Amino acid sequence: MSKQDETLQRPPAEVRYADELALLRVGDTSPRPPGWWLSMDAARRFIVGDERNGISRKFVGDPSLIDRSLVTLATSRGLMLVGEPGTAKSLLSELIAAAVSGVSTLTVQGGAATTEDQIKYSWNYALLVSEGPSTRSLVPAPMLRGMAEGKVVRFEEITRCPLEVQDSMLSLLSERVIAVPELTGSEGMVFAREGFNVIATANTRDRGVNEMSAALKRRFNFETVFPISDFATELALVEQEAERLLAQSGVQAPQRKDVLEVLVRAFRDLRSGTGGRDGEKLSTVMSTAEAVSVAHAVGLRGWFLRGESGSAEDIVACLAGTAAKDDAEDLARLRRYLEQQAPRRKGAAWSELHGARYLLPG
Structure with missing residues (x-):
């Protein structure tokens, strides 16, 4: 990290482990899924560690969980990490996003006040009033950016969001497109590029607060993160x-x-x-x-x-x-x-x- 980064309270994974990511990327000769920053093998070693090559272990848990999670992200289904609070679900989603996309900061933080605008896009209202709807006045939210750039988007605590906000994810995960009705022509449709996917997290203490619809559940593969037993x-x-x-x-x-x-x-x-x-x-x-x-x-x-x-x-x-x-x-x-x-x-x-x-x- 640079001296400026050292003053940050909690830099993202791609900053904290920039040297390790660069080392893995240089020596990465394995095939990569379309749009991925690292191969699946290198991404796995980034998370579970590779002591022989100077890669630290960052997640304590079942390595097969990492394998299944990475395979899920290479498909058209999203990844849902569930488990007790404090079992490092958010850390794992951050590490996976950094390894797969090279960036982990495309994040939606779920909560009772989360709106669809915070997921997809909003508008710069000063420009909207003066110029009308245009790409200049459009303010992309994490999901639109992730689709346009082919990056993994993290949706933290999705079950804390109201049901109608959760279900705004249905078309994104199925059709892989965001429609912007205010724009015309090709600018009115943002299609997902290779590499886009979603990692969502939910803790088991929140089940029943805003239970996910069956339709949304079908668009995710669920993986449980267990507490450390040893x-x-x-x-x-x-x-x-x-x-x-x-x-x-x-x-x-x-x-x-x-x-x-x-x-x-x-x-x-x-x-x-x-x-x-x-x-x-x-x-x-x-x-x-x-x-x-x-x-x-x-x-x-x-x-x-x-x-x-x-x-x-x-x-x-x-x-x-x-x-x-x-x-x-x-x-x-x-x-x-x-x-x-x-x-x-x-x-x-x-x-x-x-x-x-x-x-x-x-």
Whole structure:
């Protein structure tokens, strides 16, 4: 990255990994699907890593999921990534888009306020009034740009959008064309070029909020992104991501490995229901992404308040804001975990965690 890019809080994948993408592109001799920036083999190695050739691993998960996702994008069907919140669906869609199209920023962020204009196109109304409808007054949205340029478009949290907005995607995915009725002649139809496709994401907690129509579902292949099952793998990922975020935040103290182990173990207990009373778990999402966020906060708290790395006591202080989101009872469940489960674990960090239970509010 350039010095200017280093000041960005979160540069896109094609900027963060520009050197790796360039390296893969130069040595890419495998056949490429029409319109793709990298071959399917190179795109896969960009995501799952190729240590022998200096390509880092960027997604922790089943490699066969990557294979199926890439094959889907080479067809005329869109790719739908579903799963629990915090399972890196958005990260995966970003990495795939960067590998397939060389750009991951053609993104629609779904929500209750998302409109069809934000998906397809809108108008520069000053030019529209003075000159009338023209390509000059047309303001392309991500979907129109993706079709015109032959790029992958990301549609984040599609099920958060109203049903009528979701169904505006039907003709785009079927006919591969956007009609602009205000323009005449060939300018009134924007046809998709080779390389265009859509990656949508939806978390399973939102199912039933704005359930997709059967017609729209038929235009996607669905792939489920599961939480990380292995403790050591999840710990390594949390450690790696927290270290990167802390370095970016100016924290110089190295992380305590035992504190991170306690953090990840506690998250896994609270996620699966092994903490507190039998079968009890928090209603909020205790995902790997949330664990990274808490690890980052623990390091910031330790460094900027005391000039040291964070402690297990800081975990309790930072966990309160993560646990109490959807259900007030979650704080009580967390307190029971700290009182009943933490003392059963061995190690100084677990003793610190148990002793800091008084920091929970209420």
